[in-house]
Amino acid sequence: MRRDHLAVKQRQEHSTIWLEYLSQQMPWLAMHLASQHRPGHLATTASEVTTGSNASCFVTFEDGISAVVQFPILGRSQFRAEKTRNEITVMRYLARATIVPVPLVLGAGGWGCGPYTVTQYIPATPLSSHMDSSLAINALTRELRRGYHCMARLTLELSKQTFPRIGALNQDTDGKWTISKRPLTLNMNELVRGANFPPNMFPEKTFASASEYFTELATQQVHHLWYQRNEAILNADDCKRKYIARCLFRRIARTIDTEPGPFRLYTDELRSSNVLVSAAENADFSVAAVVDWGFAYVAPNEFTYAAPWWLISDSLEEWSTKLPQFVSRYIPYLNLFLRILSACEDNDIKKGLLDASQRLSNRMANSFHNGLFWFCLAARNSYLFDEIYWTFLDTRYFGPLRSLNDRLSRLSVEELEGLERFVRLKMTHASEERLDEHMAFSDYVEL
Template sequence: MNWDYLAEDQSQHYFAAWLQLLMKKSPALPLKLAKHHRREDVDATEVSKFSNGAYNICCTVTFEDGFRVIVRFPILGRSRFRTEKSRNEVLMMLYLYDNTNVPVPRVLGAGNWDLICSLSLDPTISGSDIEHAFRGMAHVLLELSKPVFPYIGAITEESWMWKVGGRALSLNMNELVSELAERYLLHLEYQRNDAVDDEPDCRKRYIARCLFRKITRQIPLEESGPFHLYCDDLRPPNVLVSDSEPNITINSVIDWDYTYTAPVEFTQAAPWWLLFESPEDWESDLNEFLLRYMPRLEFFLNILRSCEDEQIKMHTMEEDHRLSNKMAESMENGNSWFCLAARKGFMFDDIYWAFLDQRYFGEGSLEDRISLLSQEELEELERLVPLKMQQAKENTLEEHLSYDEM
């Protein structure tokens, strides 16, 4: 679905006001935080310029003995549930540090960073560079698949025991709450601006969401577990490496904000980052995208199978815990696209009509699809269309939280 640009503009205003306040308190604030969390009798002497990503802004603080830490701030206006998000990320890093071989920064209050660069690769690379990158990512995915949990949700620690004790704060949840929506149908209703182009577009989007809900009630999802760790935002740019010949060495994996024990189908879905592009950079015709993606997927799966063979030979994983076969199967049965549609709200409509609609409902026109809706859904459709047209004319936002409340 299209972005609500009025809401985005408001978020930018919140961000600008918050950033101005942060700048007034810097560099004293980062120095103070770094010194406090290190808790050693060494002075923090230097603060780098701030750099910001999608949801966090951070700087590097250097101590007089050369020790460096990152101080990170979740951005107001972009990162919702900021306290919960940060708490979940810290707990996840502590868990991974103690229970897996995934290289993560040591948590002080934020973490230490003595690394060189991130695995941000040109989408056109090939040969040994991409093979080394894929091999590193394969090992990370295999490590995340090893811990098992009986429930879906966020990891917490109680009485020195790790357990699933919170909701799964996923990346998609973070985006949808901007429109006060928990599900796609609510998102369609409550995003006031830029949600639809016109009446036919509104009807098509509504029908897609009703039928997607119908699919979720029909497909056999794994409900009993065990469940594994999944990071919504795991991708090569979040992997810090030492670029030393002849190999790329992974030093640390960062940005664990949206990591939780997830539905089995999520962990078994083919990775979306294989072309080193964000989904918003894919071709508008997803069938054209597949022409580039499928050869890259096969290349990655071969490397993943090789890594699995190595670990099975070393007795660090079992034969029936392979991911490669499940990922290949997820593309064949459509589960990868189902999971991506469930997680990536802004791509939902393209994915649904390109890969899910005919798979589950066969050939047919939009009128044929309307006949699949219940009477209640049909009545809601007739209520929703004029509502969205009226909202488009008004071009306003509904205020729910003040700046101070945020």
């Protein structure tokens, strides 16, 4: 499904207004905020602002130490305060409980138009800059192997962090790490940003089982089709097809075999561009820091067991066209990564750092053949959902498809009775070319 062009335009307008206001406060604001979190040290210079999901500014102090001040951009980041709190919590947990290197959090707060963070500056380069040339020429080079080794070590370390419920990490007043907040995901952000999804439609709770959480994600896919007014459907037949797919996917989610807890720490943004490394000649890369933890949460084990989607691309959008051809290119890289991961597991098992039952490589290999890879990818990405469902999931779970009417018998009575009414509603939405106003601009500023 394409993004709603009116929603995207509105969020871009929010971003433009916000960035213009931020630029008026610079460089004084960045230097002032950074100095607050290094008492006794004067900030002397600040770089130009760079933008991604965050606006970032590098500040240098009189003693030569540098820091990064980051501001989540209104319109691009939809849950700025919640995401910032989650990111700081996860980074502090990782620094204390794991060997995953993360930037030191110097401080955080609010500046009047949203939250900010101040972290130490890490003089390193993204791992993706070392791997991209190999991926561009489809070559399984030594440099790519070195990069995959870094990613395998990080994936394995994250998988060792377990918790009793699904949700966001929190630290209580006694210093104990708990799961007491909802899981905030990248897809939630993208649904609000690109589909004008009502933010208050997301539940405010944790989950006791993977089955419960998968059902919630499947319900979000249904709600996405309902609430996105523009670019949601092509015509009545396309609407019917999308409605049926989401109903059947929810049925899969309710019945799929899942593993009980404890559950594992997972991040939607683990990819080579978020891993900063130093590179020595003819040696393995040394990971200096892993960044962007705002969408990290404790997730179903199946997310960890699914093969990583990021092996040949840092962008899921590339999966949207010619999916089978993209997969044929992916398989050799998956096989290489799994061999490297298996070797890392062997090494940890010999050192007593991992039990054989905790291996991921065999589970990841199975996920690509038993459909778990595709189920998890469809559950986590609303804009790839239809392509994944009809290409890889429908026939696997419901048998050969002769016509779309074959699938109507699989719907519940309630779903079947609501089909024609839903199609009429979406055809009306498509003809009106407008947005529903779920929140005022000032409300988005508060998020």
